[in-house]
Amino acid sequence: xxxxxxxxxxxxxxxxxxxxxxxxxxxxxxxxxxxxxxxxxxxxxxxxxxxxxxxxxxxxxxxxxxxxxxxxxxxxxxxxxxxxxxxxxxxxxxxxxxxxxxxxxxxxxxxxxxxxxxxxxxxxxxxxxxxxxxxxxxxxxxxxxxxxxxxxxxxxxxxxxxxxxxxxxxxxxxxxxxxx
Numbered sequence: 001x002x003x004x005x006x007x008x009x010x011x012x013x014x015x016x017x018x019x020x021x022x023x024x025x026x027x028x029x030x031x032x033x034x035x036x037x038x039x040x041x042x043x044x045x046x047x048x049x050x051x052x053x054x055x056x057x058x059x060x061x062x063x064x065x066x067x068x069x070x071x072x073x074x075x076x077x078x079x080x081x082x083x084x085x086x087x088x089x090x091x092x093x094x095x096x097x098x099x100x101x102x103x104x105x106x107x108x109x110x111x112x113x114x115x116x117x118x119x120x121x122x123x124x125x126x127x128x129x130x131x132x133x134x135x136x137x138x139x140x141x142x143x144x145x146x147x148x149x150x151x152x153x154x155x156x157x158x159x160x161x162x163x164x165x166x167x168x169x170x171x172x173x174x175x176x177x178x179x180x
Contacts, residue, residue: 001026002033009040017055020044021064028067038072041065059091063099086118093119093129100133104140113137127157132169139176148176 005023021044027037041064046055055061062085069078082099085091096119104112116133123130131153138147151173158166 017044017047017061020047020055021061024068025064028064028071031071034068034072037068038065041068057088059085059088059095062088063095086115086122091122093123093126096122097129097133101136104136109137109140113141127153128159128162131157135172139172144176144180148173148180151176 005026008019009023020040024037024041024044027033027040041061042055044055044061045057045065048054062081066078066081066085069075069081086096096115100112100115100119103115116130116137119133120126120130131150135147135150135154138144138150151169154169155166155173158169
């Protein structure tokens with residue numbers, strides 16, 4: 001697979017930052033070829049591609065670089081990159097939620113909770129994704145009253161495209177209330 005990535009990056013696909021990002025993310029996800037993956041992640045962010053185009057610094061490309069750094073065991077460096085990503089105008093509530101959930105699943109409850117709180121502060125008008133993050137975060141750290149309060153907000157604000165998931169959100173709320 002690495003050989004294929006290298007061949008593609010030297011040919012026409014190498015003119016697009018997304019292909020460099022995909023290669024770097026693949027390496028981070030599989031914890032392989034991390035030194036070269038970091039170069040690829042940097043190119044996705046700011047590299048010129050044979051004079052035809054340039055990299056693109058956005059939440060997604062910075063998150064990929066952070067994933068590579070994290071896979072390298074450089075968590076502090078990854079955190080610095082993500083702090084920058086959180087400040088970008090394109091850092092929306094969904095992207096931050098997804099990133100925080102990844103952090104939560106990796107067992108870093110307190111760190112995830114800080115990101116969920118940051119998301120709510122950055123997007124105070126979003127009542128679904130920020131509350132969903134807080135509900136999951138508070139549930140993970142054992143703060144049932146705040147988890148329940150946020151699950152109630154989630155249930156009242158499910159977006160049209162996720163109405164099919166409403167029963168799952170209501171079930172999480174019910175389960176918490178039963179154990180309180």
